[in-house]
Amino acid sequence: MYGRPILGLRMLTRLLWGPAVHFLPSESHEPEMPRFPDPRRAALVGLIVTLLLVLGGVLLVHVLGRAAKLQDCVMSGRTNCAPISSSGTGG
Secondary structure: OOHHHHHHHHHHHHHHHOOOOOOOOOOOOOOOOOOOOOHHHHHHHHHHHHHHHHHHHHHHHHHHHHHHHHHHHHHOOOOOOOOOOOOOOOO
């Protein structure tokens, strides 16, 4: 029962378009498929952004730690809280 309408459709298409009926367009008539960017590029950009955020966070922790030590020194009432550099002239 279900085979007859398909058979009738095939016969109708052969009568209208001739023996070579293509339901899909040929490759020469197909427009070129759009190229999508490589998904690895997005992952690499995400990795770089993450690394920059982590490095910025580590730098921020060190800078704020030094500032906190300096503030602790000043709040304790000391007057000479500047760090002493060890690269002075010897003698």
